[in-house]
Amino acid sequence: MPVATEQAAPAAGTAFRTRRRKRKTGGYRNLTGYAFISPFLIGFFGLTIIPIAMTLYLSFTDYNMLRPPEWIGLENYERMFTKDEKFWHALRVTFFYTFTAVPFRLIVALAIAMLVAKIIRGAGFYRTVFYLPSIIGGSVAVAVMWRQLFGLDGAINTILRWIGLPGVSWLGDPKYAIWTLILLYGWQFGSSMLIFLAGLKNIPHEYYEAASVDGAGKVQRFFRITIPLLTPVILFNVVIQLINGFLAFTPAYVIFGDGRPLGATLVYVLYLFQNAFTFFDMGYASGMAWVLLVIVGVLTALIFKSSEYWVHYETKGGR
């Protein structure tokens, strides 16, 4: 991605050099600085880096949390890749979930953002209202509500029957169960919407005016101006949401518990959790966590790599 790297490299370079110079002259001042950020450093190392490093070690062990871990080399990974059907199944479910739910959420978020951007009076109110589901979204209460909505005699089926359609066993049928989770994910579009909204507000109005003068219609303006100028924001949203999608756990756990029906909702992190706390296999679960980290890392890298083909920066004339 020529745009980003070309400019990032020199910028980072200078920053680095200045920092170097300072360190030589004022060691004390640095110490004070470190002291000030020590709460973060302690948290970062104590609660993030060291535990992560620990899991790397544990992933090569047989560890049930009651006995000290026992080194078994690559056995966990071997089982994961060659023997564990459920692992592959959980991966498939998660990929399907992520690659359906994330685009869905982003499309909904963009659509709502464009509507809200048009509102002038009471914009704050609408923004808050649309953001609400995201605040309460991860909570158990919402998951329980979802169970009620999609129950056999729940609200959705009642409405379906009103309009003369047969009710569907949303939660009990393996074909539909995952879609209730996807819908839930899409419904919590608040944070993406806010970011889109900020992006939309950044697009200079003159572009639209100029385009209208040249005779561009609504659709053309959307695809030729809005989308290209929004791509940096889209990139950001895609990355964040993709990561979120792969880490989905709470809704699946609360609505369906153990991956029912027929493992249709056994998302990756749920299976990881089962291994750790139901089957007492923390070593295996740690291995799974690392595999997930690699998958998410690779996907994120791919997206960034691909961004040079589709992300447009205004400054380069919107290629």
Added chain:
Amino acid sequence: MNRRRTFTVLFAVLLALATVLSACGGGKSSDGGGSGSPAASPPAGSGSPAGSGSGGGGGSSEAPKPVTLKVLWWGGQTRHDNTLKIIELYQQQNPHVTIEAEFTGFDGYWEKLSAMVAGNNTPDVLQMNFGEYLTQYAKNDVLADLNPFVQSGIIDTGKLDAGIMESGVVDGQLLGIPLGMNALTVIYDPELIQKAGAKEPALGWTWDDFKEIARTVHKNLGIYGSPTLEANNILEYYARQNGRKFFNDEGTGVGFDDRIFIDYFNMQAELIKEGVMPTLDVMQQHSALEDQLIVHGKAPFDVRWSNQVVALSKAANRPLKLTVLPGPNTEMGLFLKPSMFFSVAKSSKNAEEAAKFINFFVNTLEVEQIQKGERGVPINSEIREAVSQALDEVQKNMFEYIDLAAANSSPIDTNYPPGSAEVLSLLGDDIEDRILFDEMSPEEGAKKFREQAAEILARKR
């Protein structure tokens, strides 16, 4: 402008990385032995009442040295309230003891406990579950042998049901004292069965009678004849009534042959096909206890643990009756199960005081008057008799059923191997569903279950 864009991108990259890292970190932080389970665990709060707790130089002449016991249990709000009251009572009678209570729901309990064990912080007294959990903790040498305290008379087992006490024994060591008893039971709605013109089930009935009643109710009332049966509980009974155990004695695989497994599932497949039993997608909409078919009057039967009858009857709001599971050989299949144990940590420095507390818990009438059967039917026969006078109708039914079950059962199988949690999950979350969804024949299921169970058990030895 240029620069700002660049920074936006850089910032985005950093943020993305941070999210991945922190999210993964968050997901795993508890295996570092550290950062606690989600459930709240406030200390007892009750402390010791002002006059008696501190000092110890008060009235007591012996003035035993003050000790602090940490007690951990799982349960719902009722149990938390009850147990805190019991602890308060104990502290009043034993002013030298301060009890620090910790409690959570069942979800999160094992996570919390294993983290505590890993952190060398095992509570002195902890609630333990029968089966895979007891085996797991026994194999890892976490629990103290309570036999010495029984011999020295600190724990008085004189009035405790000897059969149920056996369930706490692993390899000759007494690792837990049962706090109550349960048994599998068939719960039925007598009114529905009468209305359909079928015969009420009673001791001595068989699976054929069960099928007949279910079919009659289905045919005459247009409702389901029975819910599907949970393999995790009923298959064990089924294996036992055919003279087998769920796990073999070597702990290397299932203890029954494919024939038993196939018969068990064929019966249900047959009833599902006839519409007498609901399909699994309907069943899964009724997963909560308060939401079972029998509660809604949509089926005359339900099969579950006897202590759940209380909640079920409350939800149904009409009289439900209890009887034994269908025969033949009910007495071979049926068994009394400890609802839960209290165990003492091997690492406890106050094991004797911990044992005294457990003795108080199982041998004191006031304790049961507070609990009212919430931890199952008391195992102390004298207390059982005393409290049964003051029970409501439903609780009385449950107590009477336990007496019936006690007279028509054989000892529980205690040979649960360490990997049994995973084997039960394989059966209950996977294979059973596939068979009942008609995605797999019972024959295939039997083979798959036998093979994969053996694989899991070999790995977990």
